[in-house]
Every structure is written in structure tokens, then in C-alpha cells.
Amino acid sequence: ELLDQVSNYYQYQINHHSQSHQVQQYVKQRGLSPEIIKAFGLGFSPPGWDNILNVIGAGDHNKIQALFDTGMLIKREEDSSGNSSGQTKSPYYDRFRERLMFPIRDRRGRTIAFGGRILGDGKPKYLNSPETRLFHKGQELYGLFELKQALRKIEKILVVEGYMDVVSLAQFGVNYSVATLGTATTAEHLQKLFRLCDEVFFCFDGDRAGRDAAWRAMNNALPAIKPGKQARFMFLADGEDPDTLIRAKGKAGFEAEMAKAMNFSEFFFDSLMKQVDMDSLDGRSKLIDLSKPYLEKIQEGAFHTLMIARLSELADIDKASLLPLLGAKPERNQSLQKNNAFKAPLIQTRQAPSPVKKAISYLLQYPQLAENAGDPGRFMSLEVEDISLFVQLLDLLQNDPHLTTARILAHWQNSTQYQYLAKLAMEPLLITDEQAISCEFNETLHLLARLYQQQRFSRLQRKERTQGLEAAEKKEYGQLLLSIKSK
Numbered sequence: 001e002l003l004d005q006v007s008n009y010y011q012y013q014i015n016h017h018s019q020s021h022q023v024q025q026y027v028k029q030r031g032l033s034p035e036i037i038k039a040f041g042l043g044f045s046p047p048g049w050d051n052i053l054n055v056i057g058a059g060d061h062n063k064i065q066a067l068f069d070t071g072m073l074i075k076r077e078e079d080s081s082g083n084s085s086g087q088t089k090s091p092y093y094d095r096f097r098e099r100l101m102f103p104i105r106d107r108r109g110r111t112i113a114f115g116g117r118i119l120g121d122g123k124p125k126y127l128n129s130p131e132t133r134l135f136h137k138g139q140e141l142y143g144l145f146e147l148k149q150a151l152r153k154i155e156k157i158l159v160v161e162g163y164m165d166v167v168s169l170a171q172f173g174v175n176y177s178v179a180t181l182g183t184a185t186t187a188e189h190l191q192k193l194f195r196l197c198d199e200v201f202f203c204f205d206g207d208r209a210g211r212d213a214a215w216r217a218m219n220n221a222l223p224a225i226k227p228g229k230q231a232r233f234m235f236l237a238d239g240e241d242p243d244t245l246i247r248a249k250g251k252a253g254f255e256a257e258m259a260k261a262m263n264f265s266e267f268f269f270d271s272l273m274k275q276v277d278m279d280s281l282d283g284r285s286k287l288i289d290l291s292k293p294y295l296e297k298i299q300e301g302a303f304h305t306l307m308i309a310r311l312s313e314l315a316d317i318d319k320a321s322l323l324p325l326l327g328a329k330p331e332r333n334q335s336l337q338k339n340n341a342f343k344a345p346l347i348q349t350r351q352a353p354s355p356v357k358k359a360i361s362y363l364l365q366y367p368q369l370a371e372n373a374g375d376p377g378r379f380m381s382l383e384v385e386d387i388s389l390f391v392q393l394l395d396l397l398q399n400d401p402h403l404t405t406a407r408i409l410a411h412w413q414n415s416t417q418y419q420y421l422a423k424l425a426m427e428p429l430l431i432t433d434e435q436a437i438s439c440e441f442n443e444t445l446h447l448l449a450r451l452y453q454q455q456r457f458s459r460l461q462r463k464e465r466t467q468g469l470e471a472a473e474k475k476e477y478g479q480l481l482l483s484i485k486s487k
Contacts, residue, residue: 002066003111003134006056007103010043010114014100017046022119023100030164031247036171040146041103045096045116052094068092071113071129096127102163104135104181105145115142115163115181126163128182137433138186141178141193142166148196150175156199158234158258159185159217160242165203168243173251177242183433185217190224190231199230201261203242206235212404215271216365218264219405219426222297225264229303234261265310268294273314275410284315286413290406292326293422356386357424359444362437363393364405364425369441370397379448383455387448389417453480 014020014027014037023044027037045051052072057064067073073092099116106112113129129135143166147154150170158177160166169177180189185202193200202217204210214233221231234257236245246254262270272290277283291311298304308326312319363369376394379387396411397403403411405425412418431437457480460473469477 001110002056002063003070003072003103003113006052006067006072006114007041007043007101007111009052009055010045010101010103011038011041012043013046014042014044017044019047020044026100026119030168030171030243032167032171036167039149039170040143040167041105041111042167043101043103045094045099045101047098049093049097050090052096053090053092057092064090064092069132070134071095071132095129098122099127102142102167104129104140104142106134106140107145107148109145109149112140113181117164126182131433131436137181137183138431139188139192140181141189142181143170143178144192146170147176147178154197156201157193157197158201158203159189159193160203162241165242169246169254172246172254174246174254182435184213185220187220187224187428190221194224194226194229198228199232201232201234201258203234203236205241206237208402210235211271214267215404215406218268218271219294219365220428221264222294223299225303226299227301227303231264232261233264233267234258265307268307269310269314271404272406275406278314284317286410287311288315288317288322288325289413289418290409293426295326297426354385355444355447356384356390359441360386360390360393360421361424361427361429362441363390363397364408364421365429366434366437366441367397367403367405367408368401369438370394371401373398373441373445379452381455382448382452384448384451389421456480 014023027042032042052067053064057067057073064073068075072095074095076091076093096114096116098119100119102115102117103111104113104115113132113135115129116127118125118127128137131137141159142163146166147157154176156176158169158174160169160177160179162179166177166179169175178193190200200221202214204214204217214235218231218233225231236242242254245257249257269287269291272287275290276286278287288311295304295307295311298307308322309319312322315322317325370393373394376391376398379391393408396408409418409422409425412421429437431440457477460469460477460480463469463473464477
């Protein structure tokens with residue numbers, strides 16, 4: 001209810017604030033009608049640091065705390081004397097200022113968060129509410145409530161990457177799009193969408209980053225695809241986005257481009273075949289191995305059977321010979337039922353992964369994390385499980401930062417570690433927010449650095465007691481001692 005009040009305040013300001021001319025000019029340039037602005041509840045967060053604090057908080061401690069808890073207010077940093085910076089009365093200030101505001105609503109239409117687009121040249125261009133008790137980015141989709149309001153029967157849903165794409169598409173009559181909220185498409189997103197319709201389109205940029213994002217969406221879609229459900233992948237030309245495309249071609253032209261979207265099996269096998277030599281026996285064998293961990297995630301049924309049949313055609317191997325290579329037995333249904341009955345309690349009781357194992361999982365699904373990880377060699381002497389594999393993976397990605405998950409796995413194709421890595425690549429991550437994943441990965445690097453210092457210190461300590469230390473080792477020993485004591 002409180003965030004609905006905030007949304008109403010922003011909606012009023014877009015038409016009545018003395019400095020709203022810039023936002024009005026922006027929405028006019030984007031061709032947004034008053035009806036669309038109202039339907040999506042677009043608003044304006046005025047200049048100033050305490051509009052929400054004073055108007056909605058209104059000196060009420062409970063309201064101010066609630067505004068802070070829902071991400072609308074930020075707490076000021078305190079100086080060394082314990083006073084808030086700037087000597088202001090309140091320790092809080094508004095999160096959103098001078099932005100076009102997009103309320104994010106839950107399935108019942110209640111405002112649970114906001115996204116804001118800067119109107120000038122400031123950064124960041126888009127600012128989202130943080131994760132809160134009400135708002136979980138990996139579960140919510142922008143525009144889903146508005147879509148359900150506009151359509152009684154939902155035949156298909158288009159997933160795009162930005163708020164403005166959703167609003168612009170709706171303005172031109174494509175009122176069945178939603179956007180993820182600064183995260184990759186998650187399994188929870190897919191389950192929610194497939195409960196509403198049978199066909200989900202994903203729209204991505206055609207560059208490497210777009211195709212990597214599409215692969216992650218495909219991976220998350222695997223367990224969600226049930227009989228009668230379809231996922232398709234639409235890639236845009238360089239410099240194009242859904243907004244520019246629909247403006248150039250209109251609804252009919254845009255939907256004609258959607259009709260050209262790759263179906264699931266086409267995108268899946270096309271992506272994997274680019275990693276192998278299909279003219280050789282080794283290449284076709286590798287295609288089978290690359291496909292196996294993904295096919296295992298697809299539920300039993302016609303789609304699973306047809307995917308195996310397609311792999312049989314591409315690899316030029318009869319289905320009877322292919323099934324054992326995929327780990328399938330003749331009586332597949334009975335075998336899977338037994339396996340599922342056996343695996344269920346294991347899933348419930350499995351231990352949390354070690355930090356290194358978790359970091360490997362993050363690297364497999366987000367290879368760009370390796371870019372700022374520093375020299376992998378500094379971890380080689382650590383006595384930690386999986387550390388050698390972690391170092392090799394870091395080194396590989398730093399030498400070739402554009403590797404996809406499939407190409408990473410192909411690198412270990414003939415190694416005993418292949419199955420282990422393939423399993424990690426398939427496991428759903430416990431967190432889906434990319435910023436949170438980056439923070440946890442960096443924390444793991446810091447943990448390993450501290451562990452290296454502790455192990456190195458212990459080795460030098462033992463050597464000092466038994467053999468004595470050389471001058472350089474004594475200096476290192478003293479530095480490590482100071483570093484460990486300071487933490």
C-alpha cells in the first residue's frame with residue numbers, strides 16, 4: 001500500500017511538477033500515448049533528495065522505516081563523529097531522483113518495486129530497486145500484470161530486456177511482452193510464463209553477449225518445457241532493439257520477424273554444432289557428449305523423444321545405438337522412475353557446495369567473471385579441493401574471454417573432469433542476480449587469498465622451527481604475520 005502511494009505521487013508529478021517538461025518531452029519523443037502512460041503507471045521522480053522522505057514519510061518513523069525497507073530510501077553514511085554526512089536532520093535520502101519511473105507490480109497489481117530511467121547523461125542509465133522482502137528479481141517480470149490486464153486469452157509471451165521495450169511494444173499493439181529485471185531469465189520466470197501460455201519467445205541482441213544470454217535462457221528452460229510448450233529465440237540485427245524495430249516495421253512487420261524466430265531444437269543444436277567438426281566422426285561423437293547433460297534435464301515425453309531423434313539424424317547414428325550413449329536403458333520409463341525415486345532424498349539432503357566448487361559453477365555460467373580475477377597462478381599451491389581445476393578454468397577464460405559454456409565444456413571433452421564440469425554447468429544456481437553472483441565470486445577470491453596467506457605462513461613457521469629461514473623468507477614471514485594479525 002505504501003509503494004502504491006509512492007507510485008501515485010510519481011504519476012502526479014509527471015504532469016504537474018514544475019520541472020517535468022523534460023520527462024514529458026521524452027515520452028512524447030518515444031510516441032507514448034496518455035493511455036499507455038496510464039496503463040503502465042509511468043511517473044516522474046523530481047529533483048531533490050527528500051521528496052519521498054517528506055511527502056510519503058511525512059515525519060512518521062514507521063513509514064520512513066518501511067520506505068527504507070522497501071528500497072525507496074538510502075541511509076546516509078556516517079562520518080567519524082557518528083553524525084550523518086551533510087549534518088542533515090534525517091539519516092535517509094531518496095533513491096530515485098530526476099528519472100522516468102516504471103512501477104513494478106505483482107500478480108495482484110500491487111506495486112512492489114520501481115525501475116527508473118535517467119533523463120540526462122547521468123549514470124546508471126537504468127536504476128532498479130534493490131532486493132527486498134517484497135521484491136525478488138529472479139521471480140518477477142516487468143509488464144506481466146499489465147499483459148494479463150490487456151489480454152483475456154494469452155497465446156504467446158515475448159521476453160525482452162528493457163522496461164521501455166515493453167512499453168513501446170504495447171504502444172504499437174504488441175501487448176504481450178515482459179522484461180526481466182536486470183537478471184538472466186530464471187527457471188522461476190519460465191515456470192510462471194508457461195503456466196500462462198504455450199509459446200514463449202526470447203528476444204536478444206544478435207551479438208555474442210546476446211547469444212550467451214539466450215543460451216542461459218535455453219538452459220533454464222529445459223526442465224520447464226513440458227508437452228505442448230515451446231520456446232523460440234529471436235535475434236536482432238546489430239544496433240537494433242525491439243523499440244527501433246517496431247517503429248521501423250510496425251506491428252505486422254515486427255510479428256513477421258517473430259515468425260522467423262529459431263525454434264528450441266534449432267537453436268540448441270545449431271549452438272552446439274558450431275563447437276565441433278560435423279564432417280568428422282570425432283566431431284559427431286563430441287556433439288553427442290555435449291548434448292547429453294542438457295537432454296537429461298528435459299522431461300519425458302514427445303519433445304524429449306523428438307530431440308533424441310534429431311540428435312540421431314545429425315550425428316548420423318541410429319537411435320538404438322544412440323540411447324546407450326546418452327545413458328538410457330531399453331526400458332527407459334521404468335528406469336527413470338527408479339532413478340527419480342532414488343535421487344529425490346539425495347537432493348533434499350545434499351550438502352552446500354564448497355566455495356571453490358561454487359566459484360567454478362559461477363565461471364561456467366558467467367565466464368566474464370574471470371576477467372578481473374587476477375593471476376590464477378597465485379592459488380596453485382593451495383591445499384583445497386578442486387583448486388587445480390579452478391585455476392585451469394580461470395587461466396582458460398582469461399586467455400579467451402569470449403568462450404561460451406558449451407565451448408568451455410568442449411575444452412575438457414576428453415578429460416576425466418568433463419562429466420564433473422558438465423554436471424556443475426547444469427545445476428541451477430542458488431542465486432540468480434548477476435551482481436550478487438559477482439560479489440560472492442569476489443568474496444571467494446578474497447577467501448582463497450587469505451587461505452593462501454595462512455597456509456604459506458604455517459609452512460614458513462614449520463620451516464623456521466626445523467631448519468631456519470633465509471633472509472627473504474624471514475621478510476615474507478614478518479609481512480604475513482602482520483597481514484594475518486590485521487584481519
